[in-house]
Amino acid sequence: MSPRIRPLTPGDLDPEQSALYAQITGGPRAQGPQHFPLTDVDGSLRGPFDAMLRSPAVGTAQQELGAAIRYRTRLTDRMRELAILLVAAHRDSTFERESHEAVARSAGLSDDELTALRALDVSCFTGDEAAVGRATLALLDGDLSDDLWDAASQALGVPGVFELTALVGYYVTLALQLHVFRVD
Incomplete structure (x- = not known):
């Protein structure tokens, strides 16, 4: 199946999308060892992160929840x-x-x-x-x-x-x- 949306590159982003992009690429996911790339060579976000840019208010809340789940729970790695x-x-x-x-x-x-x-x-x-x-x-x-x-x-x-x-x-x-x- 082919993707339903074209990935957004940094040059495509409005200010709210740029702020979310910066949170994702500069937050805890980007710190420490990188086990998988967050961005493609054109700078677009990979996986679920590009879709989050389509609704920055919801995407921001969603990525913040994901960061909490990945980095701030009692669960062992x-x-x-x-x-x-x-x-x-x-x-x-x-x-x-x-x-x-x-x-x-x-x-x-x-x-x-x-x-x-x-x-x-x-x-x-x-x-x-x-x-x-x-x-x-x-x-x-x-x-x-x-x-x-x-x-x-x-x-x-x-x-x-x-x-x-x-x-x-x-x-x-x-x-x-x-x-x-x-x-x-």
Whole structure:
């Protein structure tokens, strides 16, 4: 499928779009090791970020939520990437899978674990990571049973369960936007 929108280059942006562009390219995603490029060679944003520019008010809020989820939660890097990759597999989101597999490798997930996540299989995970994996799969179906709630809240605490539900909802939203705009 071909993209439904032409990526915006920095020269195409109005002041509100430029401000959002600067937040994305100058914020925490751009700091430290780069596991996937945020921009193409023409300066346009890759993945879901270009679509965010189409509505700077909503895009700004969305990218701020994403930054909070990626950089300011109780979830370990492995837990966070495990959950993101389950959403990517469930929603068949190529961009999220490819970009977050690179992040996951740097967080210590093995090739066998990544293969399992592509198949929505969390049986290779143990302890708190297994609880996160099982909870994520259930959240993708819309709820947590009492047993999964107990396991997730024991592993993460209630604040961590809130953060996990926000993560799943955020990445489902991104996957939907990537699909609708034909970015993958």
